[in-house]
Amino acid sequence: MxxxxxxxxxxxxxxxxxxxxxxxxxxxxxxxxxxxxxxxxxxxxxxxxxxxxxxxxxxxxxxxxxxxxxxxxxxxxxxxxxxxxxxxxxxxxxxxxxxxxxxxxxxxxxxxxxxxxxxxxxxxxxxxxxxxxxxxxxxxxxxxxxxxxxxxxxxxxxxxxxxxxxxxxxxxxxxxxxxxxxxxxxxRARNVVEQGIRALLIGAASIAILTTIGIVFSLAFNTVEFFRLYNAWDFLFGVEWAPSFSGRGGSSSLGVIPLLWGTFYISIVALAVAIPVGLFAAIYLSEYASPKVRAFAKPMLEILAGIPTIVYGLFALLTVGPLLVEIFGEGGWLGVNWQGGGRAVMTAGIVMGIMLIPFVSSLSDDIINAVPQSMRDGSYGIGATQSETIRQVVIPAALPGIVGAILLAASRAIGETMIVVLGAGAAARLSLNPFEAMTTVTAKIVSQLTGDSDFASPEALVAFALGMTLFILTLCLNVIALVIVRKYREQYD
Structure with missing residues (x-):
């Protein structure tokens, strides 16, 4: 049946x-x-x-x-x-x-x-x-x-x-x-049913915890299985990523350092775009904008968070990449030859930064609005202007929460995949040039699990090891962000 x-x-x-x-x-x-x-x-x-x-x-x-x-x-x-x-x-x-x-x-x-x-x-x-x-x-x-x-x-x-x-x-x-x-x-049917509903609610609340535990154990077991086949030291500290599992291309070099470097480099470029734009937008919406403007501008800004990442990736591939080539490429507007192709760290970083703007602006706006009005009134009472109050009172008071919002945005950037795949290329390299193509941990996880490879094969097990590495990094960032936000809430609740 x-x-x-x-x-x-x-x-x-x-x-x-x-x-x-x-x-x-x-x-x-x-x-x-x-x-x-x-x-x-x-x-x-x-x-x-x-x-x-x-x-x-x-x-x-x-x-x-x-x-x-x-x-x-x-x-x-x-x-x-x-x-x-x-x-x-x-x-x-x-x-x-x-x-x-x-x-x-x-x-x-x-x-x-x-x-x-x-x-x-x-x-x-x-x-x-x-x-x-x-x-x-x-x-x-x-x-x-x-x-x-x-x-x-x-x-x-x-x-x-x-x-x-x-x-x-x-x-x-x-x-x-x-x-x-x-x-x-x-x-006493009511008592029995209500106890059953209570147990159901407890079970529903436990699903997130049990799911997290299941994810951790799944990653951990497969990562251990991978390290039985490949040296953990070479994986964690190797500076070359050249997988060769078929046996026809020599021994594999599976150093994760180039992938981590590409991940952090693209994330840094993205945050360099998202932090100033998002923070300035949050200050304007919370301190300067009228209620009508705020009611219109904030939802419009948050629409960016609802756009699928594949659309951002296509935007990077078809619009931002060619534009950067026209500016920084050979024969471009600046007359330099820095960027040879559309796929580069700058391409993915800029588009990813645009995607992160609503994360930074929305969270920062809520945090700035949570600063007590009495602090602003006290600043105005001693003769400070509005801009001086924002710089010297509001921003320092909201700084822990703003830092937490930035760290949450950073963890979102580290886990991004489609923008990197379409905008940054697939080259695993250690370079300081932001106009070169690079790749990230998430992009390599996708490439390793694409196709009909067996999940018990080395090709798939290395993806689990990469996933475990990324999980630990994002977990640390999220924990730091939550600790900072909690301290902020304890201060002003």
Whole structure:
């Protein structure tokens, strides 16, 4: 049974349970809701909760655990002779899972019969030819052992789905009976439902924490796996990025320093554009602009934050890059030959800075407005002008919050990808020339994971190592920014 059907059945049973629970409670009270401890809807909600929560809970746990159990069971079928030198069982299992998915797709599209897909005695050549004819060959390392393991995977998946369906329906039926049985006038349905809602809210609040923990563990495990294949010291302190995983281009040089340099260089250029423009805009909006101008200008400025980054990237590639070449390129307006192509640090930095303007201006505007009016009045009382009050009173008082806003914008710049890919190029180099093409950590993560590479291969594992490096850097910036903002809030709340 498809998973969507199972979900629909459970929801239908819960709807019936809600009606039965409500009706039974009213019937037990003789139709008078005043004789019930709780409102009739609570009795129905109690039945609904006892059906949905355990049924969907078991379903989610089963769907998470089943692939792990199946992979461990099927991995025991793979003999050591099938594992190539330098590879791992994870790489082989990735081939098995892709082949199993190809077989399922071929059966679903009708290009292969179910009997053929499940026939373990089928000739290997005939079987692979059918997969090729169905357009489902997704690996070049297909062998008879992988095909048998893929067939076994599909058998276990089908059996697991059948057992899960039976168990979920049984739990839903048990929850229906339990909830309807409790629908009595003296049952405290409201208390039970409210406790369930409280648990639901706690679970929703925990999702962000659990997601962060999952991301960290995922990055950490894959980073450790990468460092088993490649020296950590060479990765963290190497000054050359020249990956070569095929074995045909010599040994790989995977030094992250050029990527970090490009990341910080482009971010610095972006902040050099965003900080003065954003800060001056914030000062004008908070101190000089009339209410009508502010009501119009601030939303218009914040529209920049809603533009997709791919649009900024196209703007960098098609407009800003050629403009910079006309100014700083050979035969340009200035008569210099600094920028040879449209893709450069300056191109990506300027466009990224434009993207960051609303982050700096909006946060700084809110922070400046939070400075107590009494401080301005005191400054005016001793004869200071408005500009002197802004320079010597308002800005120093708001400075911790402004610094926090700048650090948050910096973390946003470090994590940007599309503007860099389209505007800065893909060259990993150490250079002080802002008119040369460079790349960043995020751009290389995209390039390493583009295509059909296996996530257990070195090509993909290096992307996880880069992601872990970037995660630590942005985490440190965010922590510093939050600490500064918290001190500011403690001072003026």
């Amino acid at each position: 498809p998973l969507s059907w199972l979900v629909i059945i459970v929801l239908a049973v819960s709807a019936v349970g809600y009606y039965l629970g409500r009706s039974r409670a009213l019937a037990a009270a003789g139709g008078n809701s005043r004789d019930l401890h709780s409102l009739p809807s609570y009795y129905g909600a109690n039945v609904l909760m006892k059906i949905i929560v355990p049924a969907f809970g078991v379903m989610v746990i089963w769907l998470l655990a089943q692939p792990l159990i199946i992979d461990r069971s099927v991995a025991s079928m793979i003999p050591p002779s099938e594992i190539d030198e330098g590879a791992s069982i994870g790489l082989v299992m990735a081939e098995v899972n892709r082949t199993a998915e190809g077989i399922r797709n071929a059966v679903a599209e009708g290009t292969m019969s179910r009997e053929m897909a499940e026939d373990g005695r089928a000739e290997f050549v005939d079987f692979t030819q059918r997969l090729k004819d169905a357009g489902q060959i997704v690996t070049s390392n297909l062998s008879a052992t992988i095909v048998r393991a893929a067939q076994r995977t599909n058998e276990m998946v089908a059996a697991g789905n059948m057992y899960m369906t039976a168990l979920v329906l049984l739990i839903a039926a048990a929850g229906l009976g339990w909830g309807v049985k409790e629908a009595k006038p003296l049952f």
